[in-house]
Amino acid sequence: MLWAQGDRGNGIRTSMVETYVEPHQLLVYPFGAYTWDHNFEYQPSIFGIPRDQDFRGQFRSTEAALFLAYGVTDWLALELEGSLISADFDKAPADTFGTPATLHESGLSDVGGALRLRLARERGSRPEFFGSVEVVPAQHEQLVLIGEPQWDVKGEVGAVRQYRWGTMTFRTTIEYNHGDQAWELGETSLEYLRRLSPKWRVLLGIEGGEGGAPDDYGLIAAAHWRIARGLDLKIFNAVGLMSKATDWETQVGLLWTLPQ
Template sequence: MKRAIFLLAASFFGQGVMLPTAGSAQEELPVYLQDRGTGVPSSMFGTYIRRGELLVYPFYEYYHDNDMEYEPAEFGYGLAQEFRGRYRAHEGLLFFGLGITDRLALEVEAAVIDARLTRSAADTSAMPDELHESGLGDVESQLRWRWSRETERRPEFFSFFETVFPLRKDRVLIGTQDWEFKLGAGVIKGFGWGTLTLRTAMAYDGAERKMEFGEYALEYLKRVSRLLRVVLLVEGEEDEVELIADTQWHISPRVFVRLNAGIGLTSKATDIAPEVGVMFSFPVF
């Protein structure tokens, strides 16, 4: 059994080495595409999906926040007053991305999470000292559409539509309790010194039955070498803004290891959220 597993792994990585390398393919691209290649931009920053490619990304994220904003009423404890509590969570996620055409990509992502919220000392509601929930977290899908390809003078334009499914109506701290939708758009332009992506979105929350301004982000991507790419990102939603630093180490043409950390720039953002995962790429058609 161990021998079979070893041979399977050797075959997978060996085939990746025998294929034309990502580095050699990148060298043939124009300067403005050398950081990112020709794929459709995915929701995983600094990652692009090519036609006929299946991306599989298992990853882990930790949330450390000493001043998470909450209202006891949101958890069913009556008091509609804002407090700041201590929040910790461990989350395991699985992401799939499929390049259907040169313009269209489909994504699905699901999570399991263990979360704890310690209430504020100033909170006089009937909320327990600690809320603890674990199990299925957010489950969502996205359609990604490229309107036009980047040229030497013109940027690339894309849109995306996100659906978050209400699969945890019995929970208050984890998962999603009602339908959530997001419609966004972005623009990408590559330069000799790196690639910039700007995106924004409108969001609809089924629980509140209203549309509002959603996420916004400015991303910088640079291919440092054949093996290493780095991403710097400022991302926010309303008054929650964070800075994310990301590294992608390409250990083979089909596999890269991702390490990143988000640091809250505003008081309502999570203080720190490190992430680690391994991205696999499979040609499926």
């Protein structure tokens, strides 16, 4: 399916939207990110206050991040990611339970690694199936906004199918809920990818469903522009459609592909 290869190539899907890595290829992707949410849901209990009532505060963060991916074979890839983050929180006016009025945290965060797998190639009308296992170690256990108090393990499964009019991908994750001590569905997305020209590739999708809930979905959009051989500009935006979804998240970065 030559038109199929035109959208995504022959690589293994990575955790970065519309980004694929081929065997013996190294991707180096430094990027900046900004997140803003005017109705960030929280409970005073996360600050050590014995109240489980839900409130909506404000949350903002900026990140300088680095993503690495290496294609080991045509069915296995490795990933490593981490970021320096600065996060700010403002509590809800209705919260009178001793929650800090404002909170600022910064430091190294979101450090983790993953194995990415191609489970079955696309053949005829059968889609390609892929999966992954991601591990995030405990970090900054004492910090509320950027900390990860316990090790986190997340799995992902998905399918991608090429058509003459573009590429469709469905994926969902499963992760362990330490509070409920049970595995549950995590983030789910449906994506449309299309190569517009040798230099431009775009993606549109809907994403959300953390914890199986139907009330935090948002729209995602991404663009990929080939600046030169082995160097691409990547842009990503997500806009929340529902009250529990993050209002706005954006990423901009340069992707180096080695060897070219």
